[in-house]
Amino acid sequence: MKRNRLLIQKLWFSVLGLSGLIIAIILFALVFFVTTRGFRVINWEFLTAAPKDGMTAGGIFPAIVGTFYLTLLAIAAALPVGVITAIYLNEYADRDSRLVQVSRKAVNALAGIPSVVFGLFGLALFVNFLHFGVSILSGGLTLAIMILPVIIRSSEEALSAVPFSFREASLALGASKWYTIRRAVLPTALPGIFTGAILGIGRVAGETAPIMFTAATFFTGRLPSSIRDEVMALPYHIYGLMTEGTHPEQQAPIAYGTALVLLVLVLGIDLIAIIWRYRSRKMKKW
Amino acid sequence: MKKIIEVKNLNLWFGEKHILKNISLDFESNEISAIIGPSGCGKSTLIRTLNRMNDLIPETRITGGVLLDGQDIRQEHDVVTLRTKVGMVFQRPNPFPKSIFENVAYGLRVQGISNRREIADRVENTLKAAALWDEVKGNLNQNAFQLSGGQQQRLCIARALAVKPEVILFDEPCSALDPISTARIEELLLKLKISYTIIIVTHNMQQAARVADKTAFLLMGEMIEVGATSQIFKQPKDKRTEDYITGRFG
Amino acid sequence: MQTENIIRRAFFLVTLTSIVFLFGILVTLLLNALPALQKIGVGFFATTNWYPTAEPAQFGAIPLIAASLWITAGALLFSVPLGVIFSLFLSEVLPERIKTFLKPTVEVLANIPSVVYGLFGMVFLAPLVMRFFRLPVGLNGLTASIVLGIMALPTITSVCEDSLNAVPRTYREASLALGATKWETMIHVTLPAAASGVSAAVVLGLGRAIGETMTVLMVAGGAAVIPRSLLQPMRPITATIAAEMGETAVNSLHYQSLFALALFLLIITLLINQMADTVAARSRRRFKIQ
Secondary structure, rough: HHHHHHHHHHHHHHHHHHHHHHHHHHHHHHHHHHHHHHHHOOHHHHHHHHHEOOOOEEHHHHHHHHHHHHHHHHHHHHHHHHHHHHHHEEEEEOOOOOHHHHHHHHHHHHHHOOOHHHHHHHHHHHHHHHHOOOOOOHHHHHHHHHHHHHHHHHHHHHOOOOOOOHHHHHHHOOOOOHHHHHHHHHHHHHHHHHHHHHHHHHHHHHHHHHHHHOOOOOOOOOOOOOOOOOOOHHHHHHHHHHHHOHHHHHHHHHHHHHHHHHHHHHHHHHHHHHHHHHHHHHHHOO | OEEEEEEEEEEEEEOOOOEEEEEEEEEEEOOOEEEEEEOOOOOHHHOOOOOOOOHHOOOOEEEEEEEOOOOEOOOOOOHHHHHHHHHEEOOOOOOOEEEEEHHHHHHHHOOOOOOOOHHHHHHHHHHHOOOHHHHHHHHHOEEHHOOOOOHHHHHHHHHHHHHHOOOOEEOOOOOOOHHHHHHHHHHHHHHOEEEEEEEOOOOOHHHHHHEEEEEEEOOOOOEEEEEEEHHHOOOOHHHHHHHHHHHOOO | HHHHHHHHHHHHHHHHHHHHHHHHHHHHHHHHHHHHHHOOOOHHHHHOOOEEOOOOOOOHHHHHHHHHHHHHHHHHHHHHHHHHHHHHHHHHOOOOOHHHHHHHHHHHHHHHOOHHHHHHHHHHHOOOOOOOHOOOOOOOOOHHHHHHHHHHHHHHHHHHHHHHOOOOHHHHHHHHHHOOHHHHHHHHHHHHHOOHHHHHHHHHHHHHHHHOOOHHHHHHOOOOOOOOOOOOEEEHHHHHHHHOOOOOOOHHHHHHHHHHHHHHHHHHHHHHHHHHHHHHHHHHHHOOOO
16 A cells, blocks of 8 residues: 555656656757757858848848847836836835735736737837837837836845845934935845846847837848937847748748847846846845 | 653754754653753754654754664654654644645545545544544534634644554644643643653643653753653753753753 | 935836836727727627738638637647646755756746747747648647747746745645655645645736747748637737738728737736736735634
């Protein structure tokens, strides 16, 4: 009877382990596929030149630059708003007040909205209504709204992890609330806030649907000169090459190369965030 | 009286920390043995060694032995059988989020008993043995969380009794309870010792004095003194025991 | 004190941003969708022909909605068991040290851009599906379901794992102390105690899958007909919006009908998330009782 039960446990544990194996295989297949296919086309010219010969040769430099600008604008817009929101919710507002509850609901709701809906919102508001046109400005702001909930959540988490005694100590010395937040709370929460921001960057860099109608263009020969220009972007470039290309034999490899660049970029950014989080957690002494 | 559990030169480390230092101690059947000592002295760790609950903590290292009925609990018993022979009641009442009936039936079902009649009988008998039957017989299908703290703890005792253990370990069973519930549990302990061997860890010296036949005093992982409860409380042999009992520290 | 007050008020205003945007999105979609809904009427959700560029144009969203449902259902069928089982493995079986390494790996899976998944589905998975089922094309509902399922895995796994972790340790100890094996403890105590958290995970995965755009756009095949089996090419709501928005004139009926689709999608996902929230809140309450 009892032998039996231990045997059953062993059997089921192997089934559970199998699930891990399947997931590992999927992840490995994906990374292996992108790496081996992409590696063949990547060289210095691929990274630093513009596309040529009707997108069948050349590099992806304009797309790298475009993604960089879009990401920069998105994070620059979302970070202050997100951090301030988190500070207000965590430090100023009454925990059970209606505002906190409604805000939290709104943040959760925003986080669950499909990316293509953000794209349409950006199209209607920024591109058409505010006449920003298809531009870095429109796309960056659309992405900013999309990652706002990510930043608010991680900042709130970082702030609430700061021990209450830090605040008490500062307030008891006669410091004002804002001074306390600036000098006692924020510095301790900063690593956590930055990790959230970095993860946000990784997410923004890979998004396609929100920028399809607001910022991205399939091909432009020149680099953007102002925030009102439309740009190429890495994820949209992959999509364009795979679905709208006219010469699949030459264009598919470029898409693989672009995918590898994007993957390395996004996962590299994530890795930095994860390592940073790990180390700052280890250093924590309280 | 026969020795049912023998602890021989037991040492235990959590990582680098030496928690139990060379402890040797016997527990006799149908007796209540109390382990007392200041918090952090290792008394909980000691009884959690007896049913191998410490196995759950990573980086635990043990030397020496614990014998149950003359057989080593780590070599000659598998952990599942061991725990049905050595039951445990925890510091805070921890019923499952299930009905009262299912809580008591849990151990039986796990053992593969599926005869409804048998399960119902044993649930009733154990609830009676745990002095809870009269209070709950009308609503066995009620969620266990709706019971009071003291009732929950007696339910946990019933749950442990249901699998017919030889020994029951009590890890500070009254620390979360009010004095009246505590008194009822103590009363129950005295009744249970007729059929079971009971080992209780407590920081409450009066409790040990009231219920225990034998008392062991632990300090910083060392067994300072063990003896008949009356002797330990009236004529402690060791100065440190005396200091603790008279309230000079702890 | 003066500055204190100014800062408090300024921060309060900033805090309203997310609420403003949430309603802004709702209102914007509504305003843009309304003309189309008025013109097309209930036929939008009740007819089966989606010919937006035909003469006269027809806007029946049923094939698109059906495709979204098929693909989402297929994705969950695959990712829910795998995700739940994996989270059990992660939280109950593996030692802590391996766990701290594996959890970030799941996060990584979540952060791979969807267009890369799309590429993987198109080039790697589609030919496999085509050969295995002897189909004329590999870009179909099944391929999309598999890729979507992979993408929903991290959400399901991590939410599930969190809720298993939230089950008090004392439950497990009580069960083990009664002589139950780890497996029995898991199945009879831990998993039931985490049930509402697990359902929240499933609902969140559902929300993820139904709103995903790029993968289905690249992989699902794109045929706007009512699917009769998962092996047919399909055109879910999100893919329709993404594929057609680029070719419509601003404020045309087609443009507005795509906003109507987006509005529909938005309302569905808001409801789904509300549901997940409610379920998750129930699981949090549960452990507070004691």
